[in-house]
Amino acid sequence: MVDISKRQIIDMINSRDYETVCKWLKTYPNLHVVSRDGSVTYNNAIADAHPGALQISDRFHLLKNLTSYGKEYLKKKLKPQILIQAVSQETSNEGTGTIKQADENRKLTLKEKYERIEQLLAAGKCKTAICQSINMDIRAYDRLMSMTPEERESSFQTKMMTVHEEKVKQKMERVNEVRELKKIGCSNHEISRRTGLNRSTIRRYLDENFNPVHASYGKKKNGKLTPYIKEIDECLEKGIMGSEIEKKIRGMGYDGSSSTVRQYITDWKRCRKLYYDRSREGGRKTETIERKNIFKLLYHPIENVKSISREQFERICNEYPCFEKIHSIIWEFKGLLTGKNVDALDKWMEKAKKLGIPEIDSFICGLERDLDAVRNAIKYEYSNGLVEGSINKLKVIKRVMYGRCSFETLRTKTLRLEKMRLLN
Template identity: 45%
Template sequence: MIDIETHRVIDLIPSRDCEEVVKWLKSYPNLHVVSRDGSITYKKTITISHPKAIQVSDRFHILKNLTSYCKDYLMKYFKAKVIIDIETKMEVINTTTKSTIQNKKLTLEEKITKAIQLLDDGLGKSQICRQLNMDIRVFNKLLAMNNYERSAYLKSSLQISHEKKGERKLELIATVRDRHNNKYSIRAIARNLSMACEAVTKYLDETVSAINGNYGVKRKSILDPFLEEINKLIDKGFTSSEIGNLIRLNGYNGSDITIRHYIDRLKKSNHEIYINNKTSHCTAELVERTKLLKLLYNPIIKVKGLSIETLNKVNEKYPRYKEIIDLVSEFRTILKSKAITKINKWMEQACSLNNKFINSFIHGITRDITAVKNAIIYDYNNGLAEGSVNKLKVIKRIMYRRNSFDMLYKKLLWLEKNRKIN
């Protein structure tokens, strides 16, 4: 406990137990204003012992909590290097990069077909491989093969397996039809070939094919109806389990692992965009995340290596970042200008972002809103207490292993009593 007038330590207690702190505070009946941090325990003890005392939450701790929550969110929102395209104002990849990404989605068979066409058009091998995202050694190997060898080489294990299954099915269809032509009944064919009668009847149909009708058709994902909502939640920093809980309210009945796999594919896709920008010599600027985080604490003129022009590009490309920085800046202005009438509107604006990190901060100050508003109105703060705690720790370290609370208590108060006030 520090006196606001004299700046001296008055007393200290070796406990944070509610009952003991209440008893301790009641021994000082003349307390009218108490500056403290955001601890709900201290709020409770002061309210019990001095219900009429004005409680002031420390501005430094309030602002520190806000910036910590915002930093945690931005650490997830940004990678270590933030990509900015200098040539375009929006997140647009240049034509070369677009072509590279599209070519990356081609199969190897489609790539070699396109490569041969480009080779006939007079393009060099290195240029073709760079454009189609191919290894030049694979290109040379395929180029040396004839059509039959190339076709066999390009078949995947899935295609080979599918072809073998198709061949076996064709043989079975031929056997069924041959026996039926030899006057076997459907029941007899089914019994001899260990098949269902329905399958035999189906194979006797001239329009039936050995190829499955769903082969090569991409199946619909269980996530498809919820992708727009999932993307918004990812942008706000929600984890896969949290996203799963939210979209289940709208009818999703899948697992969290499916959502996690989607998020991983999305991150991989974004990483490929960055790599393609880098390898295709796209004119792009990289901004360090640490520089952008510094704007939570300092104005841009105090951040080295970050220009207003670059910041404008970041704000335009990542509007969520601008919202966070503006929110912190406005809160700092409210504290400095003592604009108590604006705090409720600011809280509404912060809640409208629907960001779980910001919501945690809002929940915290709402529980202690009276003390927070007093922090805006009054000039009292916890600076004296923080400085005295620092002094206390220095004395404690000096007395290491020769210390007890009673000795520390007497030494600190003796030093405070004999300290001259500037």
């Protein structure tokens, strides 16, 4: 129990039973206004202990309950990811081009990126434009451009290049050893005995045109899936299922593993997530919206939800009428509470009943059971805000004292802390 005017915790009770609460409330004969949640037990206990007291239902709990019922209904109607028509054909095509360009930029080595930077600088591009063009972080750009030529050349070396250079160096040491032995007059047989190398290898090392770099170095090997990539991409664009795609390419001669096909399809969809529609009809461009982001619209105005634009919001309402109904009814109720329009409550309840949504009907039943307190919540400014803040403080104290005190000790400590706070 919190005194609204003094903002002070007055008392605590360790029970929610009607008889205990009613008896406890009678020990405070001067109660005239009580703000509470929608508990039927509290309603009855307050009414019997103080028949003349004004009961006010807490607006936060009213909104929370209505929104929770709305989310419960929408979870049955909406998938975790829903598809809507793309806001504009131009946007979709532009986005697809951006994705392809980003894929190409990821394949560039650091040296190739530096060469692209020099070309763009020569063309008069600014730093920001260059970074956007090659998908490079500005900090990485600054670090690269501040290096000396020697440091930059060293940074271009990948781990594979470093390992390869070390192997080439080791091989050349062996080659020079063989050639030095040949210079002092050793035969190939003698060189083979001293070095342990095969005589055919010695003949190659003695050849002036010998190249220590492996013939396959720098060449990317094609995998088993490579010849079928184009066919897979075309099938995915048409929305064909992965199992059907695998069946098709196996008929064309693919003999690799199924996991390789699945991994490629997964990566393809992830890169084109916003523009992939497994049920694409007539080439309709779509984009994916997360359900969790849609639920944010029940709590915040569209201007404050950065993940969804107003155009996307309108598409969602048009393509999913179930969401439009819930969104509309929740925001109308919020308008009732903030606008202090008590007379509009009955009309809102009638409109909500006509929706025929079981979850909303349950909320309406709760309102009708506590209608006077709900009307008072619209009419008056009182709320449970102070109580909720005090509960947070109480939970901290409980955790500090967990397992080391009884309820009476907790109550005594909390009330003494309140007295000390007021004295200070």
